[in-house]
Amino acid sequence: MSHSISPAGPHQDIVISSRVRIARNLVSFPFPHRMSSDQSLELVQQVQQAVTAIGPHDHHPFRWIALRDINPVDRQTYVEDHLISPALADNPENGGFFIDSQQRRSMMVNEEDHLRIQCMLKGLQLEEAWKEADQLDDRLGRLLPFAFDETFGYLTACPTNVGTGVRISVMLHLPALTLLGFINGLIHAAGQLGFAVRGVFGEGSEYMGNLYQISNQITLGLQEPEIISNLEDIVLQVIQKERMARKNLLSRQRIDLEDKVHRSLGILTHARRLSRKEAMQYLSDLKLGVSLGMISTCTLDDLHQLIELIQPANLQKHCGELLREVERDCRRAELVRKILTEGGVSDVHE
Numbered sequence: 001m002s003h004s005i006s007p008a009g010p011h012q013d014i015v016i017s018s019r020v021r022i023a024r025n026l027v028s029f030p031f032p033h034r035m036s037s038d039q040s041l042e043l044v045q046q047v048q049q050a051v052t053a054i055g056p057h058d059h060h061p062f063r064w065i066a067l068r069d070i071n072p073v074d075r076q077t078y079v080e081d082h083l084i085s086p087a088l089a090d091n092p093e094n095g096g097f098f099i100d101s102q103q104r105r106s107m108m109v110n111e112e113d114h115l116r117i118q119c120m121l122k123g124l125q126l127e128e129a130w131k132e133a134d135q136l137d138d139r140l141g142r143l144l145p146f147a148f149d150e151t152f153g154y155l156t157a158c159p160t161n162v163g164t165g166v167r168i169s170v171m172l173h174l175p176a177l178t179l180l181g182f183i184n185g186l187i188h189a190a191g192q193l194g195f196a197v198r199g200v201f202g203e204g205s206e207y208m209g210n211l212y213q214i215s216n217q218i219t220l221g222l223q224e225p226e227i228i229s230n231l232e233d234i235v236l237q238v239i240q241k242e243r244m245a246r247k248n249l250l251s252r253q254r255i256d257l258e259d260k261v262h263r264s265l266g267i268l269t270h271a272r273r274l275s276r277k278e279a280m281q282y283l284s285d286l287k288l289g290v291s292l293g294m295i296s297t298c299t300l301d302d303l304h305q306l307i308e309l310i311q312p313a314n315l316q317k318h319c320g321e322l323l324r325e326v327e328r329d330c331r332r333a334e335l336v337r338k339i340l341t342e343g344g345v346s347d348v349h350e
């Protein structure tokens with residue numbers, strides 16, 4: 001499985017990944033929620049032809065994954081790796097996605113819109129992610145009749161995406177701000193400034209492991225560069241606040257913090273049962289410990305890979321069998337213990 005959000009890149013101690021997604025629809029079809037199965041199939045074929053046509057100009061060709069051809073666990077691993085949304089995985093009959101050979105760019109077909117073009121990069125790289133997604137959108141737009149209105153811009157299934165159809169987001173790890181109780185204020189302030197704060201798996205998902213996704217709410221009346229620079233401004237402020245909060249914790253509550261980090265390490269290396277949420281919380285403490293130089297036996301990258309590996313579907317795939325929740329908790333604890341005591345997350349996470 002991919003390590004799609006393993007940390008690296010600018011501000012990697014706080015910013016896990018940057019994502020740009022562009023919603024597009026074809027004039028010749030009704031929106032996905034009103035399409036017949038035959039129309040969905042026809043749409044997939046048209047998009048496939050366009051993707052094949054741009055293939056020779058692309059160094060990292062796309063392959064098509066039809067969700068109905070793969071089992072539910074595999075489908076879920078793509079959600080856990082952030083390559084597709086939970087909504088697309090829930091509609092396997094008509095949906096699927098294209099993914100390039102580097103796993104940077106992908107296109108969901110028949111999600112909420114006909115096409116969701118996306119690029120996801122490590123760390124804070126909004127400009128670069130935008131450049132790659134925009135280029136793909138341009139190429140496809142030359143071959144497919146995208147629904148566009150002179151007044152409103154690109155037309156989308158949900159009015160909140162009309163205009164640019166662009167959502168730009170970053171996934172942030174904010175353990176210190178969470179610990180100090182500043183997160184609710186931040187979520188509220190971001191909302192007032194026109195940004196959404198979501199959980200780790202997007203819209204409607206729970207907050208886990210001190211991971212928060214911040215994205216633009218407004219798609220109408222703004223140009224893409226403005227959306228990017230507005231989001232980048234707020235993200236840089238949040239990064240600065242998280243750094244200050246970490247510094248404060250270190251200077252005022254060093255022992256408490258060390259105790260927390262090492263207790264979490266103790267639980268992770270000794271527990272016999274771990275739920276996903278629990279494991280993500282303790283791994284978040286460990287990541288903070290690594291970032292602050294308190295733990296040197298593993299790297300941020302190891303911990304990110306481990307977080308992906310312990311998600312329910314990835315875990316079952318790794319174990320090679322379907323597991324009930326209680327069994328998963330035991331196998332998760334076993335795996336985490338083994339990896340943290342013996343090392344080698346990259347040996348098992350492929």
Ligand SMILES: Nc1ncnc2c1ncn2[C@@H]1O[C@H](COP(=O)(O)OP(=O)(O)OP(=O)(O)O)[C@@H](O)[C@H]1O
Pocket residue numbers: 005016017018019021079082083084085086112120161167169170171198200201202203213
């Ligand atoms: N910066 C990011 N890094 C990693 N994964 C991301 C990031 N932003 C979004 N995702 C993933 O993309 C998927 C969709 O997220 P979300 O629901 O927020 O966006 P969307 O579907 O594009 O938005 P909309 O609500 O407008 O349809 C989720 O699985 C989420 O985890």
